[in-house]
Amino acid sequence: MDDEDGYFPASVAATYDESTAEMSEPGVVATTVDVLANLAGDGSALELGIGTGRIALPLADRGVQVHGIDLSRSMVARLRAKPGSDAIGVTIGDFATTKVEGTFSVAYLVFNTIMNLTTQAEQVACFRNVATHLGPGGCFVIEVMVPELRKLTAGQNVVPFHVSPTRWAFDIYDVATQATSSHYVEVVDGRGTYRSIPFRYVWPSELDLMAQLAGLRLRERWGGWSREPFTSESGKHVSVWEKPVG
Known part of the structure; x- marks a missing residue:
């Protein structure tokens, strides 16, 4: 493992976009961005694990101010090579604990990235970190698989x-x-x-408890970005927790 870039060193970053091409299909990205832009409203967005900018770039193109956190300098270098990346701020660090300036309307973790935190304690710390960055009424969104x-x-x-x-x-x-x-x-x-x-898989109910510990409450849960119902047959979920107002 590369000490600086974690599990996403230059060799992985070089082919990351190609290896995740299905997730970068225009329809997939547009549906995701629609949800996040709606939650951001007139506020700003914080992406945890911003990577090469698959979601951050089109979200910024929609007029949302985006800031990202990522541990891998190699992945961020790929982001910086793309048009429009100069509008996005990035902080290098562990998104479970790294602090950035500002208050956000929405923070989000997509494509199973919450599982990159390999202990329960780290996942709980992530929720608490996000809660400190959200303004009242702000939302934390996670897209993650249901353990198979x-x-x-x-x-x-x-x-x-x-x-x-x-x-x-x-x-x-x-x-x-x-x-x-x-x-x-x-x-x-x-x-x-x-x-x-390595990853740590996590159940929806466990994430809800982590949210409660951070002072957040479940607002919505879907089986995907198209807001389809979440059922016992769903292979993943998109969950939205909200920071109470007042």
Whole structure:
């Protein structure tokens, strides 16, 4: 692991946009940005784990003032190479604890990034950190998967999520600790590469309790950015917690 960039060093940042191309489809991005812009209103937005700017850039293009926090200088360098990035402020640091100036109408964590915090204590600290940055009535939005434990077979703890002639990817779950890790194997021109990233999966109800500890309350929960109902069959959820007024 790169000490400076965590699990997103230059080698990962270089191909990050291509590897997440499905998440960058115009329709996917537009639906996400619509929700966030509506929550921001006339205020500003704070993105935790801003990365290469997949959401921040189009949100700023909508007229929302955006500030981001990210641990990886390499990912932020990719953001800075894109048109319009000069309108976005970025602070390098751990988004669970890093403070920035200003008060925000909305803060958000997308694409499972809350799970990059690999302990419950860090996830709780993130909620508390966000609460200090929100103004009254401000919202914290998280997009995260529902743990895929139903895909585990008896005696197994591995869930494949990508299989192709040259690339394999799978998650390993530890149901006792809620630790999980994603593993990537790729073979190109006869040469193989391997990398893994640790996560901590988290349940919707657990996130609600973290929000309560930070003084936030659940406002809405959907099965996706199109505001579809969240059900027992949903593979992910988009949750919105609000900081009370007064």
